[in-house]
Amino acid sequence: MTTETKYRVIGTRPLRPDGVDKVTGRAIYGADVVLPRMAHGKVLRSPHPHARIISIDTSAAEKVKGVLAVISGRDMPDVTGSVAGGEGGDINMRYASNNVMAHGKALYEGHAVAAVVATSPHIASEALKLITVEYEVLPPVIDVRKAMEANAPILLDDLRTDSGGVKSESASNIAAHLVAEEGDVEKGFAAAAVVVEHEFTFQTVHQGYIEPHACTAEWRSDGQITVWCSTQGSFAVRQQVAAILKHPISQVKVVPTEIGGGFGGKIPVYLEPVAAMLSHKAQRPVRMVMDRTEVLMATGPTPGAYIKVKMGADADGKITAAQGYLAYEAGAYPDSFIGAGMLCLFAPYKLTNVKIDGFDVVVNKPSSTAYRAPGAPIAAFACETVLDEIAEKLGMDSLAIRELNSAVEGDWRAFAPPFTRIGALECVQAAIASDHWNTPLVKEGADGKKRGRGAARGYWGNWDGVSSAIGRLNPDGTVSLLEGSTDIGGSRASIAMMFAEAFGVEYAQVHPSVVDTDTVDYNDVTGGSRTTFGTGYAVYKLAKKMQGEIVEKLAEIWEVAADAITIDGSCYSSNGHSATITQLAKLFEEHGVHINASITAKGNNTSGAFATHIVDVEVDAETGKVEILRYTAVQDAGTAIHPSYVEGQMQGGVAQGIGWALNEGYFYDANCKLKNATLLDYRMPTALDIPPIETIIVEVPQPTHPYGVRGVGEVPIVPPTAAIANAIYDAVGVRLHALPMSPSNVWEALESK
Amino acid sequence: MATQIVSGKTAITATINGETRDWLCEPRQTLLEVLRDTLGLTGSKEGCSNGNCGACNVIMDGRLVNTCCVLAVEADETEITTVEGLATPDGLSTLQANFIEGAGLQCGFCTPGFLVSTKALLDKNPNPTDEEIRWWLAGNLCRCTGYDKILSAIKKTIAETNAS
Numbered sequence: 031m032t033t034e035t036k037y038r039v040i041g042t043r044p045l046r047p048d049g050v051d052k053v054t055g056r057a058i059y060g061a062d063v064v065l066p067r068m069a070h071g072k073v074l075r076s077p078h079p080h081a082r083i084i085s086i087d088t089s090a091a092e093k094v095k096g097v098l099a100v101i102s103g104r105d106m107p108d109v110t111g112s113v114a115g116g117e118g119g120d121i122n123m124r125y126a127s128n129n130v131m132a133h134g135k136a137l138y139e140g141h142a143v144a145a146v147v148a149t150s151p152h153i154a155s156e157a158l159k160l161i162t163v164e165y166e167v168l169p170p171v172i173d174v175r176k177a178m179e180a181n182a183p184i185l186l187d188d189l190r191t192d193s194g195g196v197k198s199e200s201a202s203n204i205a206a207h208l209v210a211e212e213g214d215v216e217k218g219f220a221a222a223a224v225v226v227e228h229e230f231t232f233q234t235v236h237q238g239y240i241e242p243h244a245c246t247a248e249w250r251s252d253g254q255i256t257v258w259c260s261t262q263g264s265f266a267v268r269q270q271v272a273a274i275l276k277h278p279i280s281q282v283k284v285v286p287t288e289i290g291g292g293f294g295g296k297i298p299v300y301l302e303p304v305a306a307m308l309s310h311k312a313q314r315p316v317r318m319v320m321d322r323t324e325v326l327m328a329t330g331p332t333p334g335a336y337i338k339v340k341m342g343a344d345a346d347g348k349i350t351a352a353q354g355y356l357a358y359e360a361g362a363y364p365d366s367f368i369g370a371g372m373l374c375l376f377a378p379y380k381l382t383n384v385k386i387d388g389f390d391v392v393v394n395k396p397s398s399t400a401y402r403a404p405g406a407p408i409a410a411f412a413c414e415t416v417l418d419e420i421a422e423k424l425g426m427d428s429l430a431i432r433e434l435n436s437a438v439e440g441d442w443r444a445f446a447p448p449f450t451r452i453g454a455l456e457c458v459q460a461a462i463a464s465d466h467w468n469t470p471l472v473k474e475g476a477d478g479k480k481r482g483r484g485a486a487r488g489y490w491g492n493w494d495g496v497s498s499a500i501g502r503l504n505p506d507g508t509v510s511l512l513e514g515s516t517d518i519g520g521s522r523a524s525i526a527m528m529f530a531e532a533f534g535v536e537y538a539q540v541h542p543s544v545v546d547t548d549t550v551d552y553n554d555v556t557g558g559s560r561t562t563f564g565t566g567y568a569v570y571k572l573a574k575k576m577q578g579e580i581v582e583k584l585a586e587i588w589e590v591a592a593d594a595i596t597i598d599g600s601c602y603s604s605n606g607h608s609a610t611i612t613q614l615a616k617l618f619e620e621h622g623v624h625i626n627a628s629i630t631a632k633g634n635n636t637s638g639a640f641a642t643h644i645v646d647v648e649v650d651a652e653t654g655k656v657e658i659l660r661y662t663a664v665q666d667a668g669t670a671i672h673p674s675y676v677e678g679q680m681q682g683g684v685a686q687g688i689g690w691a692l693n694e695g696y697f698y699d700a701n702c703k704l705k706n707a708t709l710l711d712y713r714m715p716t717a718l719d720i721p722p723i724e725t726i727i728v729e730v731p732q733p734t735h736p737y738g739v740r741g742v743g744e745v746p747i748v749p750p751t752a753a754i755a756n757a758i759y760d761a762v763g764v765r766l767h768a769l770p771m772s773p774s775n776v777w778e779a780l781e782s783k
Numbered sequence: 784m785a786t787q788i789v790s791g792k793t794a795i796t797a798t799i800n801g802e803t804r805d806w807l808c809e810p811r812q813t814l815l816e817v818l819r820d821t822l823g824l825t826g827s828k829e830g831c832s833n834g835n836c837g838a839c840n841v842i843m844d845g846r847l848v849n850t851c852c853v854l855a856v857e858a859d860e861t862e863i864t865t866v867e868g869l870a871t872p873d874g875l876s877t878l879q880a881n882f883i884e885g886a887g888l889q890c891g892f893c894t895p896g897f898l899v900s901t902k903a904l905l906d907k908n909p910n911p912t913d914e915e916i917r918w919w920l921a922g923n924l925c926r927c928t929g930y931d932k933i934l935s936a937i938k939k940t941i942a943e944t945n946a947s
């Protein structure tokens with residue numbers, strides 16, 4: 031579109047400032063922090079998915095040479111209340127505390143029950159084996175529908191079902207029942223020419239960031255706690271550590287390291303409060319690093335679920351009604367992003383008659399957390415495969431029915447005001463016009479394998495949140511830009527670009543860095559696709575504020591009225607005076623003037639982002655293996671600040687979606703024990719599994735952002751699973767209603783066809 | 784040859800990135816642990832500890848190895864290249880520069896492993912096909928990029944090397 035002509039910096043592809051450190055091995059990630067006298071912590075984890083802890087005997091472990099201290103739940107303070115958790119709503123701190131170290135009950139296999147600090151990680155691991163824990167093993171429940179039954183084992187004795195503010199009388203595993211409704215679904219279904227309804231089941235899957243969780247904490251004798259860690263939100267860690275340790279928040283400083291992937295999974299704390307407590311006991315800095323099995327067993331994956339979706343359309347293909355029933359597995363503690371799943375379920379479509387019931391249910395699995403567009407991909411799988419079947423029954427093209435029914439500005443969506451300007455329709459239209467959609471697919475490979483094409487859509491509602499930044503004009507005319515948003519994939523570049531654009535300087539004149547919680551003001555987590563939007567908004571305002579300061583100081587030096595000074599890019603002039611930022615910086619230095627400003631700002635994100643994907647697959651009927659032949663992702667980025675990183679987000683989201691579609695899932699045995707907690711058995715896509723991913727960026731500017739930014743990180747993971755399922759149907763004529771569509775599952779479906 | 788035992792530890796000597804390094808290590812220590820914690824070469828990353836992610840890869844006597852699966856005592860008298868050895872005082876290697884320019888990294892955690900693995904491939908086969916690159920790199924997991932821009936950065940490097 032027209033970004034090139036409209037902007038100087040935005041839309042270009044400059045080099046990221048942290049690139050050199052990351053290709054030379056110099057960048058410091060969570061496990062790379064080294065401090066003098068540093069000791070090493072390890073966690074003992076429950077082998078049982080559900081058990082009461084009767085006693086813990088740590089005496090033998092404490093006697094091991096090199097062991098400095100041992101802690102368990104009784105060493106952690108009892109906490110109540112909640113802190114702001116950002117996008118997912120408030121975090122219940124008692125549950126969060128129990129999750130980092132079990133108090134009384136272990137609620138999933140891998141739940142932390144004790145921790146050791148020693149002079150070496152090997153000694154700490156050896157000492158763990160000498161801790162004796164007596165358990166009363168309780169019956170576990172890991173399936174959402176079984177957990178909802180009246181006689182199910184109860185995980186949390188105090189949990190009552192919240193239905194629109196009304197609490198149930200007795201304890202239940204159902205934490206909440208939410209309803210979103212508009213119009214009259216019964217009337218809508220009565221008016222339909224075609225109605226399709228299916229049930230779906232989904233496994234737990236993991237974000238799969240390559241860097242395991244890691245942190246180093248130092249609790250000094252004056253009470254000051256410093257935590258170095260790999261996190262999506264340094265302020266979120268500060269709040270959680272302070273709350274879990276009942277420590278004054280002003281005495282907790284969090285220094286974010288580089289972060290080796292998060293995708294939502296590095297918002298909650300797991301190790302940080304434990305490392306701090308161990309440091310307190312050992313009087314040394316303590317480093318803790320998870321291994322991969324701990325990451326898979328004991329951090330927050332995305333929920334498994336049961337979903338039922340029913341949709342009806344008239345003979346022209348207009349959707350007349352849509353109904354959904356979503357039950358999500360929150361894991362051990364409530365909050366499965368059920369609300370987000372309900373919001374995203376039918377969001378791409380214009381609906382007048384709709385009803386959605388959502389259930390947030392605790393089960394004996396690790397406490398789930400956000401994973402890229404949390405709650406949305408499985409909801410989209412259900413809606414988009416049902417809609418595909420409707421199109422087929424009506425003899426309609428699958429993108430034509432999506433174009434016909436697309437949501438536009440002013441349309442209803444669950445739990446949020448009607449859409450403002452969105453690019454939903456534009457994405458479908460760009461997909462229809464794409465080379466991929468217009469290139470006929472040869473329906474059979476040379477070896478007789480069947481090929482098919484599928485399409486699907488997705489929505490994710492971007493979050494805005496609070497961001498802070500500090501700008502300092504240096505004497506050489508550059509700007510040091512300090513940010514509170516941790517950078518999980520190139521945001522330092524895109525934020526610096528927006529600042530440069532607004533401040534009228536070149537990208538190379540801006541030096542961004544991510545700083546600690548004592549240096550910058552409060553900043554919400556990097557999550558909810560908010561950073562480019564929200565921190566971009568903040569630095570735009572910061573640039574304007576700094577320009578205002580420059581004008582004010584310049585007016586004094588030039589002895590002119592402030593409003594007589596005009597700004598044109600980096601050039602300030604008035605009354606015969608004229609100077610660029612670089613010249614001004616020198617002038618200010620001569621006059622002893624310093625230009626510094628800080629900003630804390632909250633944008634107002636009123637819509638969100640849409641995507642439409644197209645995929646070609648080849649199915650091997652003998653093995654059930656699905657190969658991805660071609661993939662095109664279309665997405666509305668609002669304005670693509672750094673197009674390479676927008677494309678990168680789209681491609682990365684698609685790759686994760688392909689893994690989710692074809693391979694990934696937690697496999698449990700009959701005793702509810704996880705059987706695939708390694709990267710050999712939890713198999714994520716490799717370079718051999720992912721084809722080149724074509725990207726088409728649509729730009730329908732977000733109306734409430736100075737540069738029209740929409741979040742781009744999350745929505746690309748929403749359509750892939752459904753697009754692939756629809757392509758498999760096109761190839762071999764079977765509709766799959768569960769993930770993953772692994773060779774064995776596809777083969778079984780083909781056999782029972 | 785190795786190896787005198789000093790208080791239960793073995794003395795090891797190896798050439799790492801052209802420099803002679805020696806250290807004492809316990810028999811149970813992996814090469815990855817020694818590189819990172821004893822020698823301060825934290826560019827090699829630990830993603831899985833069992834040979835499935837490639838984040839810890841180095842070139843050892845011309846062979847690509849997962850250092851999480853190599854015991855440090857096995858490194859005696861070997862020659863090792865880690866990610867820290869890819870740039871020269873004159874600047875980045877073409878491959879490194881192309882990873883940055885082509886957005887071949889997002890979080891960057893897998894990047895050292897990809898760079899080292901690619902170097903091992905190109906040392907052996909300077910003109911691999913797309914399929915050969917993908918096959919070779921199937922031992923390196925990247926969860927951020929979808930591999931597309933990693934492949935482009937490598938292909939650009941091959942083209943530039945051929946042209947020069």
Ligand code: FES
Pocket residue numbers: 828829830831832833834835836837838839840849850851852
């Ligand atoms: S850490 Fe060595 S292969 Fe993953």
Ligand code: FES
Pocket residue numbers: 240290291887888889890891892893894924925926927928
């Ligand atoms: S860039 Fe993050 S894992 Fe590859």
